[in-house]
Amino acid sequence: MRRTWGAVRRPRTLAVLATAVCLVLAGATASTGAVHVQHASDRSVQAAQAVSSAPVSVGVTAVSPPTTAGRPTSPAPRPHRADAASRRPPTGRVVYLTFDDGPDPHWTPQVLALLARYHARATFFEVGSQVRDHPQAAAAVRAAGQAVGNHTGHHQRLTDLDATAMREAVLAGPRGTTCLRPPYGSVDHRVRALAAQLGLTIVLWNVETDDWAKPGVASIEQHLLHDVRPGSTVIMHDGGGDRSQTVAALRRALPVLAARGYRFEAVPGC
Template sequence: MVVGLLLALLAASAPSAGALHHGHALSSVSVAEHTQQDPQPAAGLPASSPVAIGTSAGPAPLPGPTASPLPTAGESRSSGPAPAGAINPRVVYLTFDDGPDPEWTPQILALLARYDVRATFFEIGQEVRRHPHTAAAVRAAGQAVGSHTMHHRKLTKLSGATLAGELDAGLPGVSCLRPPFGVVDAHVRAAAAARGLRIVLWNVDTDDWARPGAKSIEKELLKHAKPGRTVLMHDGGGDRSQTLAALKVVLPQLVARGYRFGSFPGC
């Protein structure tokens, strides 16, 4: 009887198998709760997509033409100026966008003057207001001026008073328009025509807006800047030291080859 009583007491004091497994389960949950997990990607983004957040003390640098979205239905991005009937096949048309810039525009003007080169500057209205003396210097140098709208917005995304404001407040009194990113549609063409604005695009893009290096810009100019073509470059919207350096090398070579330069017809 004594032995039976001892066996009963031992059985009552031992933990059950179920209690042991429950204890391990609680430990596993606790470890998982305190283990740092990789953050989940934002909805709609693959796990490898970075999310960039930036701040700026001033206006953001303006994108170049190839930074724009591809044209949607009804839009087009032309590869050449329109209309082509007035183009002189013996002349190269140099054009500069996104100015005036108080640092780069005067240096480009001085270089053009050295080689007696005429060009066309498509200026942004808000930059003209910020730098009126630089804008005046472009005109005083005898260079042609066209509108690049008021704020460099994609015109095909605008309508009504907003589109009218971009066109009317850009540069009053000019006769040529270069739409930002080179993207137009029937609505933009009609709005420009109603204001007597001739849309001027390009057929040589140096990609200088992306700052690919002065050598790359030189190569594009020497290879593609043929008589009758319209060349896109930039004097504003960011650091244009590469554009200036490339022009210092290319302009004397083109002049020595007998190339002629003119402002775009009608601008």
């Protein structure tokens, strides 16, 4: 009977021992796997931290907007367009119209009539011989409230004259004015010195209409409409020849400039 019991008991003991060993091994494997998982997780966190802390390159296209010549290619904002009914002519715009070589009995009255229509003042740089030959036209300029400037006695180029002749030429111009426009715009240190001695201010221009050359009404009008800016001094002519083109261009341009908000005044100090 002992043998039978011993033979039966020994296998059960071995089975129990085998089960215990398996449990120990399973626990060890699970613990090792957990350690591996933890290590893998730590490595993932470290990698993510390394990426986030690395400096960003300027040339990375994923974070930089596409550019053209150093500027974003996004479309530019469209300009605001005011409703026609809400637009108003700009204020504070002044242009100085000037007329040379008169007075002329035919053309000067036509220029004066246009200026009066648009409540415009201008400055007439008159030639002394013309004033003497056409006193009524000269008187009409002053009666209309227009300013008068000195354009010498006979339209001489002052820089070609000696000191005595230069002085005589200026003194032969219109009286009662404080402004001098040297013919052809020719000025040097001698002309400036003489003007200062006589108490005259030299007045030139910055918008040339070329009307003296009779380039056509459209050309003169274009200069008036496209070259004039606030504060511009414009040179035209009411004498010295046929000024029909000047009168026609002025007739077209004055209402347009007035609609743009320009007002027409005499050169200050003249």
